[in-house]
Amino acid sequence: MTEISRDNPLLFFGCGNMGRAMLDGWIAAGIDPAAFIVVDPMAQALPEGVRHFADASMAGSKARIALVAVKPQVFPQISNELTDIVAGDAIVISVMAGVRVETLRSALPGRKIVRLMPNLAASLGKSPLGLFEPDGDAQLRAGIEKCLAPLGTPVWINEEVLMDAVTALAGSGPAFVYRFIDALAKAGESLGLNPAVSATLAKATVDGAVDLAIASDASPEELARRVTSPGGTTAAGLEVLDGGLQQLIDATLKAARDRGVDLSKPIEQ
Numbered sequence: 001m002t003e004i005s006r007d008n009p010l011l012f013f014g015c016g017n018m019g020r021a022m023l024d025g026w027i028a029a030g031i032d033p034a035a036f037i038v039v040d041p042m043a044q045a046l047p048e049g050v051r052h053f054a055d056a057s058m059a060g061s062k063a064r065i066a067l068v069a070v071k072p073q074v075f076p077q078i079s080n081e082l083t084d085i086v087a088g089d090a091i092v093i094s095v096m097a098g099v100r101v102e103t104l105r106s107a108l109p110g111r112k113i114v115r116l117m118p119n120l121a122a123s124l125g126k127s128p129l130g131l132f133e134p135d136g137d138a139q140l141r142a143g144i145e146k147c148l149a150p151l152g153t154p155v156w157i158n159e160e161v162l163m164d165a166v167t168a169l170a171g172s173g174p175a176f177v178y179r180f181i182d183a184l185a186k187a188g189e190s191l192g193l194n195p196a197v198s199a200t201l202a203k204a205t206v207d208g209a210v211d212l213a214i215a216s217d218a219s220p221e222e223l224a225r226r227v228t229s230p231g232g233t234t235a236a237g238l239e240v241l242d243g244g245l246q247q248l249i250d251a252t253l254k255a256a257r258d259r260g261v262d263l264s265k266p267i268e269q
């Protein structure tokens, strides 16, 4: 059921920023565009061959595998539409932040529910893929991993409550990294560098540092040590950064995690 193809298409319910990144990742990996159906009133310029319906009622046959990628706040309003277009025994993968398996199960009785927390790097096949399913179903897990393999690295999470931490770190995380890149560039500018030069240096620095961190057996801490000459420029900079960075990142992730917990609560009408 997790083998997606023209005959067993995956239905995207919502295909905005996140859905589109996943769709692009799958198609870039060589999956037939006809293996995808998108239901989204706003989706535009979808890849050729992807079947698109503005409304669920137009989608025709019931999907056996579906991906829910609408905003969590929208889910209560669309759950009936969704129930109508996914088969009774379908696999439903939700990327919605906060929305719990219990909520998904009560809206979609009988379906196998999998929660997934990806990020936008799915379009490049480089997304962390935090996964939770409540039944410890080995066959389902293997099928999901195979299906998601073109998008990045799967990591199963054993306690659902930790999906809010995964969301904060891996789902929201790219935005925090982009802010760091921006801050590097702005700081370079304030030291007199031309804005375009500073932005290029900031991106290339982060790009190379990340590639080294991934390729090397050394920890990030050890790699930082290798950059740092005693009494040199890096030591002078780290003395400032180490005075506040961890505290700031702790507070940032906690705020994001706590918002995920809020989103898990029923919306007050």
Ligand SMILES: NC(=O)C1=CN([C@@H]2O[C@H](COP(=O)(O)OP(=O)(O)OC[C@H]3O[C@@H](n4cnc5c(N)ncnc54)[C@H](O)[C@@H]3O)[C@@H](O)[C@H]2O)C=CC1
Pocket: 013, 014, 015, 016, 017, 018, 019, 039, 040, 041, 042, 043, 069, 070, 071, 072, 074, 078, 095, 096, 097, 117, 118, 119, 120, 171, 172
């Ligand atoms: N943007 C990101 O980096 C990440 C987002 N997510 C999750 O992905 C979900 C979607 O987020 P984004 O893509 O950022 O939002 P978005 O606003 O870009 O996309 C949501 C899409 O849902 C569509 N939609 C709204 N009502 C609909 C309906 N009745 N039927 C079908 N489609 C409908 C909208 O037209 C829109 O294209 C959220 O639940 C979010 O928590 C998870 C990880 C990362």
Ligand SMILES: O=C(O)[C@@H]1CCC=N1
Pocket: 097, 167, 171, 172
């Ligand atoms: O900001 C959000 O709520 C979503 C979930 C993770 C990334 N974007």
